[in-house]
Amino acid sequence: MYKRTSFLLRISTTERRRAQRLARRMGVSENRLYSDLIREGRLPMREQMAYFEKLRSLHVPASDGLALLDRARAVDPDPADAIGPRGKR
Numbered sequence: 001m002y003k004r005t006s007f008l009l010r011i012s013t014t015e016r017r018r019a020q021r022l023a024r025r026m027g028v029s030e031n032r033l034y035s036d037l038i039r040e041g042r043l044p045m046r047e048q049m050a051y052f053e054k055l056r057s058l059h060v061p062a063s064d065g066l067a068l069l070d071r072a073r074a075v076d077p078d079p080a081d082a083i084g085p086r087g088k089r
Contacts, residue, residue, distance in 0.1 A: 009034065 011019075023033040 019033055020030055023030045026033065027038070
């Protein structure tokens, strides 16, 4: 179980009002909205950026990465992942 703690968030009044309106329209609490935005939005993106920066700092040749991909088993894609008339996208 996660331990819940408090954290003071300093944002402008205008931004807070926007968030409050959006939370009401979505039918969630303001706290839930902020939590969802952090979990699903910018935080994961920033973590991915930091991860890729670390990978770049290792200076691994692209040929090594491609060689690793060549070792992967060939599997047909799931039809639901197709883009086009048959796919769901």
